[in-house]
Amino acid sequence: MPINRRLITDQDFTEALERHLRVRIFQDDQLIGSGGVIIRFDDQTIVVQSSVSDLAYHPRKQCEFFEIKK
Numbered sequence: 782m783p784i785n786r787r788l789i790t791d792q793d794f795t796e797a798l799e800r801h802l803r804v805r806i807f808q809d810d811q812l813i814g815s816g817g818v819i820i821r822f823d824d825q826t827i828v829v830q831s832s833v834s835d836l837a838y839h840p841r842k843q844c845e846f847f848e849i850k851k
Contacts, residue, residue, distance in 0.1 A: 785805065788848055794846075797819045798820065803815075803817070813844070814829060
C-alpha cells in the first residue's frame with residue numbers, strides 16, 4: 782500500500798523534482814492528478830508531467846501535493 786508524504790516547502794518540491802518522484806494532487810479535497818512527476822515549480826505554480834505530451838499547471842496555494850512512496 783502506498784504511503785503519502787505531503788510536499789509543502791521549496792525543499793520538498795526540489796527533492797521531488799530532482800528525484801523524479803511520483804506525486805498525487807488534491808484540490809478541494811478531490812484527487813485531480815496522480816502518477817505524474819514535477820518538472821518545474823515557482824511560488825505560484827507547480828508543473829506536473831504525466832506523459833510525453835501531458836503537462837498540467839496547478840496553483841500552488843489551491844492544491845495539496847503528496848509524494849507517493851511504495
